[in-house]
Structure formats: structure tokens, C-alpha cells
Amino acid sequence: MNAFDAECEPGLRLDGGPSGDAAYGRVAPVGVDTRHGVILYLEDITVRFDGFTALNRLSLDIGVGELRCIIGPNGAGKTTMMDVISGKTRPTAGSAFFGQNINLAVLGEAEIAHAGIGRKFQRPTVFENHTVVENLELAMKTDKRVKPTLFSKLSGAQADAIGATLELIRLTHEAWRPAGLLSHGQKQWLEIGMLLMQEPQLLLLDEPVAGMTDAETERTGELLNELRGRHSLMVVEHDMDFVASIAGQGKVTVLHEGSVLAEGTMSEVQADPRVIEVYLGR
Numbered sequence: 001m002n003a004f005d006a007e008c009e010p011g012l013r014l015d016g017g018p019s020g021d022a023a024y025g026r027v028a029p030v031g032v033d034t035r036h037g038v039i040l041y042l043e044d045i046t047v048r049f050d051g052f053t054a055l056n057r058l059s060l061d062i063g064v065g066e067l068r069c070i071i072g073p074n075g076a077g078k079t080t081m082m083d084v085i086s087g088k089t090r091p092t093a094g095s096a097f098f099g100q101n102i103n104l105a106v107l108g109e110a111e112i113a114h115a116g117i118g119r120k121f122q123r124p125t126v127f128e129n130h131t132v133v134e135n136l137e138l139a140m141k142t143d144k145r146v147k148p149t150l151f152s153k154l155s156g157a158q159a160d161a162i163g164a165t166l167e168l169i170r171l172t173h174e175a176w177r178p179a180g181l182l183s184h185g186q187k188q189w190l191e192i193g194m195l196l197m198q199e200p201q202l203l204l205l206d207e208p209v210a211g212m213t214d215a216e217t218e219r220t221g222e223l224l225n226e227l228r229g230r231h232s233l234m235v236v237e238h239d240m241d242f243v244a245s246i247a248g249q250g251k252v253t254v255l256h257e258g259s260v261l262a263e264g265t266m267s268e269v270q271a272d273p274r275v276i277e278v279y280l281g282r
């Protein structure tokens, strides 16, 4: 029994259900065709704002279960790329597909979130007056037209999913605290947990460790390493030590002036003279 079980309110039973791992997350998407092992295809994406080219024929693929780090100087187009993937910005040209079958360019933001792409912005946006558990409950994937989620009785599977997520985001001992009392780092983890309650196949994280203490940054690295393989992740970050800690031998993509400048392992891109010139050497 964990601390969350011990402090559990009536109606939030965690015993007798599937194990935490079984209750949590999934990589094999339902409805998204990833038979070729690719969760995201961007091909020749161009975005122009009033004549200014923010993305310039950008092409990028992300594999199922991959954790891809995206780096690049200010103005390289990283946020604009995430805006295209999440439906906030329509590409001027090019194609964006979620798996092989879901054309992101014709869907709105809500439809894309519903299809399985979760996005976390830099600033945490949790419900400060609600407890950590209530925040996770509110975020849970349910049909909100049928019943209000807050304070409704949770099924065993739902309580299991909350318990597993609390452990994953290191907030089991804070489960019943109002979110407003959490540290900045804990709020960021809670927001990641809220995204996970939606069971996304692809998670987009924009500068997840900005403003965190060193200890929080280290724990966030551990958290993202645990998510790798269970979800596909795209992480935009400027903190190079952090990128090195989560990239492992995986691919890092360097954007510059709206295009992919280089792609390879962290040590490969760090040794690339073009990357040193436009970004790392600054």
C-alpha cells in the first residue's frame, strides 16, 4: 500500500485493480495508424506570417515511443512547429500527419487533443484551489457531457490510474494538498500528470525545466525517461545539460531559421560545426 492508498478518501479505492503500470499510459494508439513505427510526420512544412517565414520546408519524423529533443536558437521556429502540430497554427504549405492516417492540417486544436496529442506550455496551468487528486480527476478522459467529473465516484480503474500517475509524477505525498501550495516544479509535474490522464500517444513539452531548481530538474529528467517508450515525446529545451540527460543515445533535432539544421545523437550535434556556429557556440 502506498501513501496515496493510506490517505485515500472513500470512493477512491486503489486496491483490487490492475497494477499501476497496467493502469497507466499506452504506446499502441487506438485509431492512429502507426504500423510503420512512426507517430508524427512533418513534411515540407512552411509557415509564413505576413511575409515572414517562420518555418521553411521543415521535415521531421518521430518514432512510436521515441523521446525527441528539439533545440535551436531563439526564433528558430520551435514553438511555431509545436503550434502546427497542436493545431494552433495552420501551415501555409506542407503536410502534418499523426500516424499515417490523421491529417493534422485539417483538424482544430480540440480535435487534435482528442486524437491523442497532449501539449504542455511553459507556464503551469493547474487549478490552484483544488487538490492534486482533484486536478488529476478533472483532467481524466471522461465524457464530460454525461456527468460532472469532480467529486463523482471513481471506478477502481480510474482510482488506479490516478494512483499510478501520482507515483509517476512524484506527488503521492502531496495528493490531498491544494495545487496552489505546490512548488513551481511540482506544479509542472502535476500538469504533466494532467496530460497523462488524457492518455495521449504524443506529448509536446515546451521548456519543461525552465525555472526549476537543480533537484527538480534532475527529477524531471527521471520522469521523462520513465515516460519514454510508454508515450512518444517531443521536448523543446534550452538547458543543454538537461537535454543531454534525457537524450541518451536518442536523436536530437536542431532547428535554425525554420528548418532542420542537424539531427543526430547529442554528441554528434554538439560536435557539428554548423550547430556550434548558430547555437552552442554563442
Ligand SMILES: Nc1ncnc2c1ncn2[C@@H]1O[C@H](COP(=O)(O)OP(=O)(O)OP(=O)(O)O)[C@@H](O)[C@H]1O
Residues within 6 Å of the ligand: 049, 052, 053, 054, 072, 073, 074, 075, 076, 077, 078, 079, 080, 081
Ligand atoms: N504570430 C506570429 N506573427 C508573426 N511572427 C511570428 C508569429 N509567431 C512567431 N513569429 C516569428 O517566427 C519566428 C519563430 O518563432 P518561434 O517562437 O517559433 O521560435 P522559437 O524557436 O520557439 O524561439 P524561442 O526559443 O525564443 O522560444 C520568430 O522570428 C517569431 O518572431
